[in-house]
Amino acid sequence: xxxxxxxxxxxxxxxxxxxxxxxxxxxxxxxxxxxxxxxxxxxxxxxxxxxxxxxxxxxxxxxxxxxxxxxxxxxxxxxxxxxxxxxxxxxxxxxxxxxxxxxxxxxxxxxxxxxxxxxxxxxxxxxxxxxxxxxxxxxxxxxxxxxxxxxxxxxxxxxxxxxxxxxxxxxxxxxxxxxxxxxxxxxxxxxxxxxxxxxxxxxxxxxxxxxxxxxxxxxxxxxxxxxxxxxxxxxxxxxxxxxxxxxxxxxxxxxxxxxxxxxxxxxxxxxxxxxxxxxxxx
Amino acid sequence: xxxxxxxxxxxxxxxxxxxxxxxxxxxxxxxxxxxxxxxxxxxxxxxxxxxxxxxxxxxxxxxxxxxxxxxxxxxxxxxxxxxxxxxxxxxxxxxxxxxxxxxxxxxxxxxxxxxxxxxx
Amino acid sequence: xxxxxxxxxxxxxxxxxxxxxxxxxxxxxxxxxxxxxxxxxxxxxxxxxxxxxxxxxxxxxxxxxxxxxxxxxxxxxxxxxxxxxxxxxxxxxxxxxxxxxxxxxxxxxxxxxxxxxxxxxxxxxxxxxxxxxxxxxxxxxxxxxxxxxxxxxxxxxxxxxxxxxxxxxxxxxxxxxxxxxxxxxxxxxxxxxxxxxxxxxxxxxxxxxxxxxxxxxxxxxxxxxxxxxxxxxxxxxxxxxxxxxxxxxxxxxxxxxxxxxxxxxxxxxxxxxxxxxxxxxxxxxxxxx
Numbered sequence: 001x002x003x004x005x006x007x008x009x010x011x012x013x014x015x016x017x018x019x020x021x022x023x024x025x026x027x028x029x030x031x032x033x034x035x036x037x038x039x040x041x042x043x044x045x046x047x048x049x050x051x052x053x054x055x056x057x058x059x060x061x062x063x064x065x066x067x068x069x070x071x072x073x074x075x076x077x078x079x080x081x082x083x084x085x086x087x088x089x090x091x092x093x094x095x096x097x098x099x100x101x102x103x104x105x106x107x108x109x110x111x112x113x114x115x116x117x118x119x120x121x122x123x124x125x126x127x128x129x130x131x132x133x134x135x136x137x138x139x140x141x142x143x144x145x146x147x148x149x150x151x152x153x154x155x156x157x158x159x160x161x162x163x164x165x166x167x168x169x170x171x172x173x174x175x176x177x178x179x180x181x182x183x184x185x186x187x188x189x190x191x192x193x194x195x196x197x198x199x200x201x202x203x204x205x206x207x208x209x210x211x212x213x214x215x216x217x218x219x220x221x222x223x224x225x226x227x228x229x230x231x232x233x234x235x236x237x238x239x240x241x242x243x244x245x246x247x248x249x250x251x252x253x254x255x256x257x258x259x260x261x262x263x264x265x266x267x268x269x270x271x272x273x274x275x276x277x278x279x280x281x282x
Numbered sequence: 283x284x285x286x287x288x289x290x291x292x293x294x295x296x297x298x299x300x301x302x303x304x305x306x307x308x309x310x311x312x313x314x315x316x317x318x319x320x321x322x323x324x325x326x327x328x329x330x331x332x333x334x335x336x337x338x339x340x341x342x343x344x345x346x347x348x349x350x351x352x353x354x355x356x357x358x359x360x361x362x363x364x365x366x367x368x369x370x371x372x373x374x375x376x377x378x379x380x381x382x383x384x385x386x387x388x389x390x391x392x393x394x395x396x397x398x399x400x401x402x
Numbered sequence: 403x404x405x406x407x408x409x410x411x412x413x414x415x416x417x418x419x420x421x422x423x424x425x426x427x428x429x430x431x432x433x434x435x436x437x438x439x440x441x442x443x444x445x446x447x448x449x450x451x452x453x454x455x456x457x458x459x460x461x462x463x464x465x466x467x468x469x470x471x472x473x474x475x476x477x478x479x480x481x482x483x484x485x486x487x488x489x490x491x492x493x494x495x496x497x498x499x500x501x502x503x504x505x506x507x508x509x510x511x512x513x514x515x516x517x518x519x520x521x522x523x524x525x526x527x528x529x530x531x532x533x534x535x536x537x538x539x540x541x542x543x544x545x546x547x548x549x550x551x552x553x554x555x556x557x558x559x560x561x562x563x564x565x566x567x568x569x570x571x572x573x574x575x576x577x578x579x580x581x582x583x584x585x586x587x588x589x590x591x592x593x594x595x596x597x598x599x600x601x602x603x604x605x606x607x608x609x610x611x612x613x614x615x616x617x618x619x620x621x622x623x624x625x626x627x628x629x630x631x632x633x634x635x636x637x638x639x640x641x642x643x644x645x646x647x648x649x650x651x652x653x654x655x656x657x658x659x660x661x662x663x664x665x666x667x668x669x670x671x672x673x674x675x676x677x678x679x680x681x682x683x684x685x686x687x688x689x690x691x
Contacts, residue, residue, distance in 0.1 A: 008440055009413065009414060009440055009442075010410075010412065010413010010414045010415075010440070010574040011412060011413040011414010011415060011574075011595070012413075012414060015599065034575075036574075036575035036576045036577045036606070037411055037412055037413075037574065037575055037576065037599075037602070037603040037606060037607075039412075039598075039599035039602060039603070042598045042599055042602060070342075073338060075503070075507070076331075077329075077461060077462075077501055077502055077503050078329075078330050078331055078461075078502075079325070079328055079330060079331025079332070079334045079335040079338075080331055080334070081334075082334050082337065082338045082341070082359075082360040082363070083338070083341075084338075084341045084360055084361075084363040084364030084365075085363055085364055085365060087363050089359065089360065089363060091331065091334060091356055091359075094330060094331050094334070094356070096500055096502055097482065098482055098483075098500065098502030098503075098504050099480075099482060099504060100502050100503060100504040100507055103504070103507055103508065104507060135576070135577065137576050137606055137607075137609040137610045137613075138581070138609075138610055138613050139577075140547065140577055140578040140581060141544075141577055141578060142577065147484075168575070169413040169439075169440065169574050169575070170439035170440050170573070170574075171439060171440070171539075171541045171542065172439045172539060172542070172543060172544065172546055173497065173498065173542055173543065173544040174577075175542075176497060176498065176541075176542045177498075190414070191657070192657055192660050192661055193442075193445045193660060193661050194418060194442040194445060194660065197440075197442060197445055198440045198442070201440060201541065204541055205541040205542060208541060208542070221654055221657065223654075223657070224661060226661065246627055246652070249597075249624075249627040249628070249652075250627060250628055252597060252599075253595075253596055253597030253598060253599075253600070253627055253628035253631055254597075254598065254628070254631075255597075255598035255599070304555075329459075329460060329461045329501075329545065329548055330461075330545075330547075330548060
């Protein structure tokens, strides 16, 4: 079963929740799809010794065959190509790796080469399988890395192992890629107008993809909770509510797994997991 | 020889456009015949790589000089590959800038900015 | 005019709260929300009817004409973005279509064409005091960098006279929208979280920011949640010649400021005072006063 943990707003506690859920479920898989700012590996202290590069295909030009016809330059939808003074120029940071230019070239002067945009690593630490993706800074999109992380052909896990997918913040295409194929989505929200506003965004996204969902209210304080109000109004089941606690903030900031350090949190996550299972069963 | 300048309007007395890649038109001025034309900037509505596409258009037009307020590094790379010299525009009209170039009164553009990296 | 971009790497560190405080303290005449994926700044600002409210078109996306398509599957095999669905027949998944037009190129029956696709909505608010540019990306959209660039461009197109500082609220991460927002700004203030994740993310966003020619300033928010990690960040800044301009304690009153749209003049607390001090140090670093 695949559980996606997402939030819309950043910093609500996706990684905290995903890491702890994976921890209390022996032999489950934690997958960090936030390839721009991956953090789960810090909690598991994974060594990441095996780094598997993720490559995309960019074009290269055989200048002997190229006659400057400009077919590729004119076709490229991203304007990633130029030609001046008998020199073919590729702007690889703009290239979208689509392969169209190599097909369009009438002289077959273009071929493709690999360019690495980052890597993923996977290992087992204690009772958890960890998969993390890392996008190289200055690269624009980590989607190919997310695709590798979710491609079971890359890994030797048994089918039907529990997957906890730690999604990127927001509701953009990287989030969609992470959530594809999930059986259940846990929406993590914090008690601020920002939190509820972004909860609404990610709620709309999940509804688009017909994935069953439930909410978790995190960093709850006394006083108003616009996210709670949003859930009530929209009949989103609230599967757990975790109070703000500076001690918990400290544990997390030290990169420790709360369910491991503190029996109270172990209980909280056990209860959360039970609630998720009940909700999935419906 | 041909000079290109990004233009807001098809009017020699109008000011130089502040943007290079997104200017609506380019003035192409031929100093050998003192003739000129305004061409539409094919990159104006480009979703990404506007500077590159605009620079390519000027390379295709066989322009030798560009006078502009600003140019991104991608556009500059294409212009330089095409041996096009880039000069910094004066806050004057298009025709006054052409005149200034003829009289060698313009400085080369040295602040090439990092470009607008629009794309995914 | 100087442009100051507020970034963080890690999400939820307090960018929008800091941006909003700076806007109030500087009486800024120009500000923008470049977190087009999850914009929040407008929730804190007093806004009226927008001057501009327009659809934003990203790259054109493919469309298969069912009357011409014979389901040969060539497009499905060629697409690198898994954007073509083949059950029960071939259609384009617009949300993942990258607009490359490869399918259009390879279709032997000319059944595929490229069409305009709106990926978000731009809004510009303008009155005699200020211009505020923002946008909302539609769920699942890509090309967010294009929209970010447009948000900034719209702000610049509508600047009021005597605008000498523009404040830009950025997005988390290091990808396309962050890169697009960094382009052309004079300085970036990184709001860091004193945690192992926060430090890891801070370092990655610094690497991204360093590829641009701009001033990098760092501050720590909710610093008292972990004093050792705060110190680690301060030391990191010293070792790497990055200006450390302040730290703000965790303070539940700040939630009041955010949730109730209060003014900084109305509430007082340690955090509010620290925010004002941060503002002062940032402005000094930028060369104001």
